[in-house]
Amino acid sequence: MSHPLLRYLRKETLPTAFCPGCGNGILMKALFQAFDELGVKELTNYVFVSGIGCAAWIPSPFIKADTVHTLHGRPIPVATGIKLTRPELEVIVIGGDGDIAGIGGNHLVHAARRNMDLLVIMVNNMIYGMTGGQVAPTTPRGMKTTTTPYGNPEYTMDACALVASLGANYSARWTVGHFLQLKDSFKVTLKKRGFRFIEVVTQCVSRVSRRLGMTAAQHIKYFLKNSVHISKLKDRGNIDLDGKIVVGVYADRDRPGYLDIMREATKNLM
Amino acid sequence: MKFWSGNIAFAEGALKAGCRFYAGYPITPSSDLMEHMASKLPEYGGIFIQAEDEIASVNMIIGASIAGLKSMTATSGPGFSLMQEGIGYAVMTEVPIVIVDITRLGPSTGQATKAGQGDLMQARWGRHGDQYLVVLSASSVQDCYLTAIRAFNVSEKFRVPVVVLIDELIGHLWESVEVPEEVEIIDREWTETADTPYFGGKLVPPMPKLGKGLNVLYTGSTHDEWGYRKTQDPDVHRKLVSRIKRKIMDNASEIFKYRILGEIDGDVLFVAYGSPARSCREAVIKLAERGIKAGLILLDTLWPIDYKQLGKLVSNANKIIVPELSLGQLIYDILIVRSDNVYNYHKIGGGVPIYPNELVSYALEVLR
Numbered sequence: 001m002s003h004p005l006l007r008y009l010r011k012e013t014l015p016t017a018f019c020p021g022c023g024n025g026i027l028m029k030a031l032f033q034a035f036d037e038l039g040v041k042e043l044t045n046y047v048f049v050s051g052i053g054c055a056a057w058i059p060s061p062f063i064k065a066d067t068v069h070t071l072h073g074r075p076i077p078v079a080t081g082i083k084l085t086r087p088e089l090e091v092i093v094i095g096g097d098g099d100i101a102g103i104g105g106n107h108l109v110h111a112a113r114r115n116m117d118l119l120v121i122m123v124n125n126m127i128y129g130m131t132g133g134q135v136a137p138t139t140p141r142g143m144k145t146t147t148t149p150y151g152n153p154e155y156t157m158d159a160c161a162l163v164a165s166l167g168a169n170y171s172a173r174w175t176v177g178h179f180l181q182l183k184d185s186f187k188v189t190l191k192k193r194g195f196r197f198i199e200v201v202t203q204c205v206s207r208v209s210r211r212l213g214m215t216a217a218q219h220i221k222y223f224l225k226n227s228v229h230i231s232k233l234k235d236r237g238n239i240d241l242d243g244k245i246v247v248g249v250y251a252d253r254d255r256p257g258y259l260d261i262m263r264e265a266t267k268n269l270m
Numbered sequence: 271m272k273f274w275s276g277n278i279a280f281a282e283g284a285l286k287a288g289c290r291f292y293a294g295y296p297i298t299p300s301s302d303l304m305e306h307m308a309s310k311l312p313e314y315g316g317i318f319i320q321a322e323d324e325i326a327s328v329n330m331i332i333g334a335s336i337a338g339l340k341s342m343t344a345t346s347g348p349g350f351s352l353m354q355e356g357i358g359y360a361v362m363t364e365v366p367i368v369i370v371d372i373t374r375l376g377p378s379t380g381q382a383t384k385a386g387q388g389d390l391m392q393a394r395w396g397r398h399g400d401q402y403l404v405v406l407s408a409s410s411v412q413d414c415y416l417t418a419i420r421a422f423n424v425s426e427k428f429r430v431p432v433v434v435l436i437d438e439l440i441g442h443l444w445e446s447v448e449v450p451e452e453v454e455i456i457d458r459e460w461t462e463t464a465d466t467p468y469f470g471g472k473l474v475p476p477m478p479k480l481g482k483g484l485n486v487l488y489t490g491s492t493h494d495e496w497g498y499r500k501t502q503d504p505d506v507h508r509k510l511v512s513r514i515k516r517k518i519m520d521n522a523s524e525i526f527k528y529r530i531l532g533e534i535d536g537d538v539l540f541v542a543y544g545s546p547a548r549s550c551r552e553a554v555i556k557l558a559e560r561g562i563k564a565g566l567i568l569l570d571t572l573w574p575i576d577y578k579q580l581g582k583l584v585s586n587a588n589k590i591i592v593p594e595l596s597l598g599q600l601i602y603d604i605l606i607v608r609s610d611n612v613y614n615y616h617k618i619g620g621g622v623p624i625y626p627n628e629l630v631s632y633a634l635e636v637l638r
Contacts, residue, residue: 045481047337047481049333060489060499061498066480066484066485067485067486067488068333068486068488069487069488069489069491069499070332071329071355074326077293077325077329077333078330078336080330081293081329081331081332081336082336084330084334085333085337085338085339086481106323107326109322110326262317269312269313
């Protein structure tokens, strides 16, 4: 008997290219379990769009669905073009923090502002992993990377707060240690319209955990120990991500998505 | 009969060709083309979106084309520069898109509202890696309408991005346009089955439809004929990139279009495209009045060039003059096929056209 979630994978592409101990597998399991629990047995109506980086390889080629592997930073505009053309398809973007918040940051801002009908999953390993471990917009301040050998002098980007501030319908952050909460967020967002953003904090075993002297399991325990639920924060307007990881749902609304607004605006033309 | 600007005529031609998706970002002197599409596309059941930048524009139209709609964007120099990586992705993944560059004066911001023709080499070769696409041009408002249709047809037929260079003088020129009742419209070949590969097998493979359970894989990385990434295998890379070259270059004689005016075997022969070609036409007539045998080769295709054919065309005239609104780029095509008596007439700055009388004087000077 094969594993029930194998149906979502292209078996001929396995094993994945990810390092042993990579968090991408936990994320995939949470997503697939969400599909399974929602009764989605085939991904025929789903299109996965990704850019460049380790996280971009999650759908391309491993997920058994239509997948579009685009340029570095550009999955959101490509996904926008697909969604507007084929609104009946569910379009999901999976990308890393460098892809989505770094080089593709402008697209993230404007897709969130438009409340574009996309689910964007940002896999945040706090580093440019594929290229060897350079500093990212999500790297904690003070952390040593190959391009910040004296410690990262820059403040850390809170992509969830950014997306929430732009009026998107959903914004949440979990670590891969928060498996059930992550799975529930996937289930909620797979049923919602508008722009939905889930940031998944994960360990890069090769570029971060190893340098910090941790195994993957120790790193996940570290995430859990250093996570603070958003409801426990006194001042939500001044979140300092240095030193702790804020988890939870930043925004959950049901404003009309871009498609609904456009349909309404042009309904008398058709 | 319609009275349109070049930009509006292109937009109308695109709609006629079946373009149903437009993404763009404001930039002079192309914005009025975008505004026309913003107002018209919804009437045709199409989709218009103003993107956050030109990088988003080109990637949105790539997504729309993959998802099934004929798609385009228009821009000008700086925006065209920003689109290059996306255009390269469309070349590699064989996604048909049309990109119009209403050319202005560079480099950089240059003279943003003034005409220039300095983007020719960038249109052909602006991307990294070996890549081949099609570049067309227009030299009248009527041309803009018909070139739009041709751009989509070529793009669909060969699954390739088509760049159209229209200089600002033509884009903002208002002229009468005859709208033909019947035009040939070519649609790409689609497949909804996994019988034939989507990225190989045939010279131009069919495009797979999304949402049909085909589990399509698109990637800008080197891929095999089913779309699987093969980033180590030298044979897969050679096969893919060579085919992408062959589908354009082996069809160069079909794609390469030009028009001849006057006598091409006489004393002086102009080779031009865009607004300078209009002045050449006038100069040919004026020179003929003086008893000088003159002619013009007006290039409608700027890439691929059928060099064998071009060589024949320019071999017999005494002098060849290549007028350009740049410091000279098209002239290199002539120098490939002929080394003697080839003259460049260039004019840049202020958006001042090349006037017919200047060309007459210059022709008389080189003939002296």
